[in-house]
Amino acid sequence: MKCSDFLQELTNYLDGVLDETTKTELENHLSWCHNCYVVCDTTKKTIQIYRDSLPYELPDDLRTRLRSAIMSKCQQQKKRGPQSV
Amino acid sequence: MSAIENKLVGPVSEELALVQAAKRGDDSAFEELVRRYDRNVFRIAQHITQNREDAEDVVQEAFLKAYGNLAQFQEQSKFYTWLVRIAVNEALMKLRRRRPERTVSLDEEIKTEDDSLPREIADWSPNPEQQYNQSELREILSKTIQGLPPGFRTVFVLRDVEGLSTEETAAALELSVPAVKSRLLRARLQLRERLGRYFQKRDSEDGNKRESGDGNQ
Numbered sequence: 001m002k003c004s005d006f007l008q009e010l011t012n013y014l015d016g017v018l019d020e021t022t023k024t025e026l027e028n029h030l031s032w033c034h035n036c037y038v039v040c041d042t043t044k045k046t047i048q049i050y051r052d053s054l055p056y057e058l059p060d061d062l063r064t065r066l067r068s069a070i071m072s073k074c075q076q077q078k079k080r081g082p083q084s085v
Numbered sequence: 086m087s088a089i090e091n092k093l094v095g096p097v098s099e100e101l102a103l104v105q106a107a108k109r110g111d112d113s114a115f116e117e118l119v120r121r122y123d124r125n126v127f128r129i130a131q132h133i134t135q136n137r138e139d140a141e142d143v144v145q146e147a148f149l150k151a152y153g154n155l156a157q158f159q160e161q162s163k164f165y166t167w168l169v170r171i172a173v174n175e176a177l178m179k180l181r182r183r184r185p186e187r188t189v190s191l192d193e194e195i196k197t198e199d200d201s202l203p204r205e206i207a208d209w210s211p212n213p214e215q216q217y218n219q220s221e222l223r224e225i226l227s228k229t230i231q232g233l234p235p236g237f238r239t240v241f242v243l244r245d246v247e248g249l250s251t252e253e254t255a256a257a258l259e260l261s262v263p264a265v266k267s268r269l270l271r272a273r274l275q276l277r278e279r280l281g282r283y284f285q286k287r288d289s290e291d292g293n294k295r296e297s298g299d300g301n302q
Binding site: 042 | 116132140144206209213214223230241270276284
């Protein structure tokens with residue numbers, strides 16, 4: 001496996017959807033190609049850091065306010081009849 | 086057994102029951118759907134628009150549109166995927182209004198030059214995120230993801246942050262599965278490269294000192 005092949009398969013590898021043969025070839029490549037190993041490892045960390053960060057949480061008070069606004073607009077919409085998207 | 090008779094278990098069948106009740110006019114069932122997904126819709130909207138007020142509007146508009154068009158929802162896909170599609174469209178519309186000078190599209194052409202090949206391949210420090218405090222890290226992550234084109238950012242957020250499957254992401258964005266995979270690879274690699282500016286192992290690294298003047302904060 002060449003470095004460019006590794007890159008093509010990287011997303012499938014990280015998502016755990018590679019077939020066994022390709023997975024073995026890729027891991028074999030990673031065992032001797034330091035650059036690809038680093039790319040694989042730091043890409044994995046990138047995903048993990050974003051997944052763990054949850055930067056945009058909805059505060060409870062805003063959440064309640066939004067929900068009641070949504071429900072009251074829904075009621076108004078119901079009275080007016082259906083609309084198109 | 087027909088293809089439609091999928092075995093629905095747990096949350097999905099609960100979701101379907103709520104959708105069916107809401108279709109019959111039970112507003113408390115719809116409210117439960119709002120409660121179930123408002124946080125996700127808000128996060129997705131804020132990631133796409135990068136603006137909190139816009140994200141609040143998107144949450145309201147997306148649920149309102151879902152409510153108004155519930156009768157058209159076919160129940161062959163998950164309600165959540167359908168809702169995400171509406172929310173993404175609303176968020177992209179906001180972005181277009183805010184940045185009319187820039188094209189905002191999920192179908193934007195991918196650059197022909199091979200920009201997915203990593204240019205910098207430097208290793209990161211162990212636990213690089215621990216070099217920064219929470220607000221510094223948040224700032225870095227937000228600045229970094231903002232630099233991605235919206236089409237890449239959206240795929241990354243749905244797939245890697247919100248945990249939708251590749252197929253669900255494709256359905257929500259009306260893209261093909263190969264298009265989702267290609268955008269996801271590029272998004273992941275671009276983010277990796279940009280984060281590397283903050284997380285790279287320094288030459289002089291001793292595990293607790295950062296060079297001054299790099300990364301700003």
